[in-house]
Amino acid sequence: MKIQIQLDQKGTEPLVVEMPDHLADGQPFHVTVDGRGYMARWSRVNSVLSLSALDPSKIEHTMIEHSMVEHSIPVRTMRVTRFAGEAEATCDIECFLPAVSGEKSSSSTSSSIKAAAAKFIPGMGAASGSAENGGSKNKRKDKGLRSPVLRSQITGKVLSISATEGTVVEEGTLLLVIEAMKMENRILAPARVKITSVTVKVGASVSSGDELLRLEASPPA
Amino acid sequence: MATSRFKRVLIANRGEIAVRVIRALKELGIQSVAVYSDADESSMHVRLADMAIRLPGRLSTDTYLNVPALVAAIKTSGADAVHPGYGFLSENAEFAEAVAAAGAKFIGPSPAAMRLMGDKIAAKTLMKKTGVPVVPGSDQPLESPEEIKSIAGQIGYPLILKAAAGGGGRGMRVVRRDDEIAPALTACQREALAWFGNPAVFCERYIERPRHIEIQVLFDEHGNGVHLFERDCSIQRRHQKLVEEAPSPFLNQAQRDTLGATAVKAAKAAGYSNAGTIEFICDSPEKIYFMEMNTRIQVEHPVTESITGVDLIRQQILVACGEKLPFTQKDIVLRGCAMELRINAEDPAKGFAPAPGRVAQLVFPAGPNVRIDSHMYPGYTIPSEYDSMVAKMIVTGATREEVMARAQRCLAELQVSGVPTTAKFHEALLQHPAFIKGDVTTKFLEEEQSWFDAFFERNSASNLGSDAAAILAAIGFMMTSDATPSQKEKASKEVGSRWADAARFAALRNFRS
Numbered sequence: 209m210k211i212q213i214q215l216d217q218k219g220t221e222p223l224v225v226e227m228p229d230h231l232a233d234g235q236p237f238h239v240t241v242d243g244r245g246y247m248a249r250w251s252r253v254n255s256v257l258s259l260s261a262l263d264p265s266k267i268e269h270t271m272i273e274h275s276m277v278e279h280s281i282p283v284r285t286m287r288v289t290r291f292a293g294e295a296e297a298t299c300d301i302e303c304f305l306p307a308v309s310g311e312k313s314s315s316s317t318s319s320s321i322k323a324a325a326a327k328f329i330p331g332m333g334a335a336s337g338s339a340e341n342g343g344s345k346n347k348r349k350d351k352g353l354r355s356p357v358l359r360s361q362i363t364g365k366v367l368s369i370s371a372t373e374g375t376v377v378e379e380g381t382l383l384l385v386i387e388a389m390k391m392e393n394r395i396l397a398p399a400r401v402k403i404t405s406v407t408v409k410v411g412a413s414v415s416s417g418d419e420l421l422r423l424e425a426s427p428p429a
Numbered sequence: 430m431a432t433s434r435f436k437r438v439l440i441a442n443r444g445e446i447a448v449r450v451i452r453a454l455k456e457l458g459i460q461s462v463a464v465y466s467d468a469d470e471s472s473m474h475v476r477l478a479d480m481a482i483r484l485p486g487r488l489s490t491d492t493y494l495n496v497p498a499l500v501a502a503i504k505t506s507g508a509d510a511v512h513p514g515y516g517f518l519s520e521n522a523e524f525a526e527a528v529a530a531a532g533a534k535f536i537g538p539s540p541a542a543m544r545l546m547g548d549k550i551a552a553k554t555l556m557k558k559t560g561v562p563v564v565p566g567s568d569q570p571l572e573s574p575e576e577i578k579s580i581a582g583q584i585g586y587p588l589i590l591k592a593a594a595g596g597g598g599r600g601m602r603v604v605r606r607d608d609e610i611a612p613a614l615t616a617c618q619r620e621a622l623a624w625f626g627n628p629a630v631f632c633e634r635y636i637e638r639p640r641h642i643e644i645q646v647l648f649d650e651h652g653n654g655v656h657l658f659e660r661d662c663s664i665q666r667r668h669q670k671l672v673e674e675a676p677s678p679f680l681n682q683a684q685r686d687t688l689g690a691t692a693v694k695a696a697k698a699a700g701y702s703n704a705g706t707i708e709f710i711c712d713s714p715e716k717i718y719f720m721e722m723n724t725r726i727q728v729e730h731p732v733t734e735s736i737t738g739v740d741l742i743r744q745q746i747l748v749a750c751g752e753k754l755p756f757t758q759k760d761i762v763l764r765g766c767a768m769e770l771r772i773n774a775e776d777p778a779k780g781f782a783p784a785p786g787r788v789a790q791l792v793f794p795a796g797p798n799v800r801i802d803s804h805m806y807p808g809y810t811i812p813s814e815y816d817s818m819v820a821k822m823i824v825t826g827a828t829r830e831e832v833m834a835r836a837q838r839c840l841a842e843l844q845v846s847g848v849p850t851t852a853k854f855h856e857a858l859l860q861h862p863a864f865i866k867g868d869v870t871t872k873f874l875e876e877e878q879s880w881f882d883a884f885f886e887r888n889s890a891s892n893l894g895s896d897a898a899a900i901l902a903a904i905g906f907m908m909t910s911d912a913t914p915s916q917k918e919k920a921s922k923e924v925g926s927r928w929a930d931a932a933r934f935a936a937l938r939n940f941r942s
Contacts, residue, residue, distance in 0.1 A: 211906055213899040217889060223896070225903040239903075241896040250904050255790055255846055257904070259897055281897055285846045287786075288905040299905040302853060304841060305894035317856050318841070320778065320889045321898040325906035363785050363813040389774075389783035389817040390599065390624060392616070416786065 210328035215321065224328050236272045247272050255283040257303075279306035284318055288325075291359070291417055296326040356404065358395070358421040360414040364388030369410055376402045376426045383421060386414065395420065402426040434750045435459050435510040435534070439482075440474065441499050441524075442514030445804045445821060446726070447474035450512045453742040462506040464499065466492035468812040473804035482506055487814050493517045494626050496527050503531045510534040510749060512742075516816065519725040520547045520594065521626065536749040537703050538724050546699050546722040549593050550631055556719045559698040561691060564710065564718045566633020574610040577632055581607070584634050590614060592621035593629040600624055601668045603635050636710055638870040641665065642677050642717070643708040644692035645733045647744055649754045650702045656689035657733045657741075658763050664858065665871045666781060671851060672858065673729035674768040675736050678829065678867025684714050693758075695719065704730070704745045728771070728821070731802060735767035735825040766829045768836055770855045772803075772820035772845070774811045777854035778885045785813040786848045794842035798825040798835060811848060819850070829867065833859050857884040 209229050214222045226240045234251045245262035249272070258278040272278065283303040290297035301321040364386040371383040381397040401423040408420050438454050439462040440447045451461045451474060463478035468487040475481045482502040484492035492498065494517055503511060511528045513519035513536070522544040525535040537543065546552045550570065553563045565584050570593050571577055581588055581604075590613055592600030600620040602613035618628040641662045648654035661677035662670045676685065692707040699722070706727050708720040730741045739761070748754065775781040791807040803820035805811075811819055822839055826832040837859050840852050858864050861880065863873065874881070 209907070211903040213902045213906075215895060215898055215902070217895075220895065223899040225899050227900075227903050227907060231904065231907060239900055241899050244896060246896070246900065248900060252908070253790075255844055257897065257901055259900065279897075281901070282841075282844070283846065283901065284844050284852065285849060286789075286901075286905050286908075287847060287849070288909045290909050297906050297909055299902040300849065301898070301901050301905065302849075303901060305897055317860070317888055318853060319894060319898070320853070320885065321901060322889065323898065323902035325902050361779075362783060364783075388813045389785060389815065390620070391783055391817070393782060 212326050212328040214324045216323060247276065247278075249278070255286065257281040257283065259306075281305060289417065296324050299323045299325055356422050356424055357419050358383070358398070358423055360386060360395075360416055360418045360420050362386060362388045362393060363415045364393065364413070366408050366410055366412045366414060366420075367392060369406060369408070371403045371406055371421055373403055373406055376400070384408070397423075400426050400428060435746070437462060437479075437506065437508045438510045438512055438536070438746070439464065439499075439503055439506055439508035439533070440478070440512050440514060441493065442512070442517055442519070443469050443472060443474060443493060443804075443815065445802045445818070446514040446728075447472075448477060448804045449802055450514060450742055451477045453740065453746060457743065457746060459746070462502070462508050464493070464502050466814070468814045471809070473806060473809070480506060487812075489517065489623070489814065490626070496521075496524050499524070500527050500531045503528065503533050508533055510536055510746075512536045512746070513725060515723075515725050515728055516599075516624070518626075520723070522547060534749055536745055538701050538705065542699050542701050543724045546701070546705070546724050547594060549591060549595075549721050552699075552722055553719070555698060556695060559695060561695050561719045562717070564633045564636065564720065567631045570629040570631055571614070574614055577604070577610050577614065578607060580632060581610075587635040587637070588632045589635040590617045590630050590632045592617065592625055592627070593631050594625040594627040595621060599669075600630075604632075636712060636718075638872045639663075640677070640679055640711040640869075641670075641708065641720075641871050642679065642688070642711055643706045643723075643727075644689055645704070645706055645727075645730070645741070646692050646696045646701070647704050647739075647741065647748070647754065648696060648702045649748045650751060651753055652697075653754045653757070654693055654696060654701070655754065655756065655758045655761055656692050657737050657739060657761055659685060659688060660729055660732050662729065663869045663871050664864070664873060666874050668871075670729065671771050671773075671854070671874075672768065673732050674766070674829075674832075675732045676763060676766065679711070680714055688717065695722070703748055704741055728818070729769050731800060731821060731823045732767045732769045735798075735800065735823055736763055736765060737761055738764070765825060765827045766832050767823060767825040768829075768832050770822045770824075770836060770840070771818050771851060772822060772843070773817040773851045774819050774848045775817050775851055776849035777851055777857075777881075778849075781851070781854075783813070783817045784848050785811045785817075787811075788819075788845055788847050790844055790846035792842070792844040793820070794822070794839035796835075796839075799823075799839055800825075805845075819845075833865065853885070854881070857881055857888075860884070 209227050211225045212222050223242050228237045236249050239246050239248050247260045249258040260276040260278050281303050285302045287300040288297050302318045305319045367385040367387045369384045377397045379399050383395050386393045404422040404424050406421055437460040440450045454461045461478040463474045463481040464484050465475050466484050484498050486492050511533050518524040522540040525540040528535040556563050567580050587605045590602045602617045604610050604613050617630050622628040642659050644659050645657040659677050660673050660675045662673045664672035704726050706723040709717045710720045711717045774784050776784050787810045793801045800823040805819050824832050824835045840856050843852050
């Protein structure tokens with residue numbers, strides 16, 4: 209199974225990961241990333257990936273041998289968001305990547321992985337950036353909108369709505385406020401956009417992934 | 430003495446503090462009664478308590494802030510005492526009186542002392558009289574933006590608006606200009622009502638770069654009282670504490686003793702009994718002002734327990750039974766250093782956005798001098814109705830340096846899969862040069878925002894690990910393809926209802942007995 213991964217990092221090209229069709233818990237499997245070969249084991253119950261890089265001359269290898277060093281990559285949290293009817297999933301992962309030789313103990317600081325994942329379809333363009341996110345600080349290359357739907361990132365209650373149907377607002381304009389866990393969360397315009405419709409009402413309860421507004425990109429005049 | 434102890438205590442709270450109180454009750458051989466909202470039916474405190482009573486509804490105002498419903502629960506359960514925990518009704522004198530009227534003892538100070546110290550305005554007036562220095566501000570609750578404007582005219586900007594019945598950092602707003610007053614007042618009043626059930630707001634001068642130091646006190650009902658040293662709670666975000674430690678690296682032993690003695694004097698002046706905390710705001714070790722007294726147990730009480738060996742919740746219960754304190758000031762010895770890291774279901778890389786959700790997997794750190802207070806379990810769904818704090822990690826050691834290394838090690842062992850947490854933030858904090866030196870103010874996070882942003886950026890998957898990152902993302906993708914969301918949801922709901930059934934069964938069983 210080929211999966212295309214776009215890491216949310218400046219200047220990175222999408223990577224094609226070739227995985228087995230099924231993952232057996234804790235069992236070794238062979239995987240390639242853009243042709244680089246690895247032996248891996250994924251323990252779902254323990255949330256840990258063991259990884260050994262294969263010599264380029266034997267990327268077809270399918271055994272974990274006594275002579276290989278397996279690097280343990282414990283995962284603290286893994287959240288995968290995939291909305292119904294959408295091919296692309298957003299992955300948020302915190303894990304402890306192996307130390308570079310010469311560095312201090314690897315376990316001191318976690319690494320965050322933010323990625324968009326989709327089934328690889330030959331000839332299709334890159335899976336582009338992460339899912340839409342009004343609050344994200346990470347500036348994507350493409351500031352436009354991929355999806356016309358602004359979804360709630362949190363579960364909570366709509367406290368107020370400032371967005372008006374048919375208006376054009378600048379990036380960072382307050383669209384609505386959602387109260388969750390006793391905090392007011394201000395949802396801002398992700399770019400200069402036109403509000404095409406307002407889906408929710410004041411006082412409504414929303415879950416993570418629910419549609420809040422529909423937007424369309426509105427390039428500066 | 431033991432014959433006069435409580436038989437059955439109702440905990441008018443939820444989450445980790447309800448669990449903490451139940452644990453103390455079990456160790457004392459006292460029965461515990463949990464109350465739970467419809468959002469909390471599968472919560473840990475329901476499982477641990479001897480019996481449980483449902484509070485219909487999901488919102489705090491319908492449940493944990495609903496005095497008539499709680500009074501009914503006291504009567505139904507036959508509880509002879511109530512522990513209020515922190516937040517909710519813990520500092521509400523009317524509730525304490527309602528508990529007494531229902532024939533149960535409120536585990537806390539007298540309603541009169543609560544009313545005096547809980548009313549931030551009256552407390553300041555008393556402290557002024559007692560000779561404790563206070564921050565300049567309003568002497569009355571404020572209702573209109575014009576009143577605030579006139580105070581600003583007298584003492585100048587910036588000002589801070591606070592819920593008069595508040596505490597715990599909730600319901601506060603800083604105001605720097607005339608045009609900020611009206612929206613800040615509205616928001617503050619709404620939060621005050623949502624969190625404390627009372628919209629009254631007052632204001633005082635806002636000290637720009639203070640340290641927050643508080644003294645734990647404990648008094649019995651016979652006039653004996655001690656302080657248990659200070660806690661430094663300067664690491665805050667929007668007035669919400671994230672890390673607390675003791676002792677404060679800011680004070681020397683002489684300053685510590687002086688501040689402790691001042692706190693005991695202040696509590697005595699208020700006719701205080703049970704556990705309480707006097708909060709001070711410091712410009713410098715010489716310029717320390719009384720800020721407020723919290724007339725309840727605090728979130729960060731385990732820090733003090735760790736450095737003194739005193740079980741504060743146990744003592745709260747025994748003191749409320751009428752027992753005398755089993756120690757005097759000279760018995761309270763400061764040993765080593767402790768730090769509490771609050772694990773909140775929030776995403777520190779997205780401005781600490783709250784992130785309720787299902788905790789698919791959960792592993793807590795362990796090992797020497799590590800304590801976890803939490804109500805989470807694997808499969809637990811964090812509700813969106815309540816506070817985002819889901820665990821407290823308390824580490825102890827001989828020196829601050831040892832504690833920081835231990836905290837770092839523990840964070841790497843922590844696994845909370847399914848929701849982002851402040852663990853990521855704590856990792857960064859423990860590497861910040863100013864925090865390592867202990868040189869921070871409550872402004873620290875705001876001022877160092879760009880340092881933290883850069884840290885998070887730097888620690889997103891490095892190029893070296895990008896293949897590993899891609900493999901993990903691919904695994905994540907395959908795991909969601911395995912089960913459709915609707916199937917997953919169903920599975921978690923089934924688990925939830927079994928818990929609820931068990932809770933209801935437990936409640937029924939106790940009705941009959």
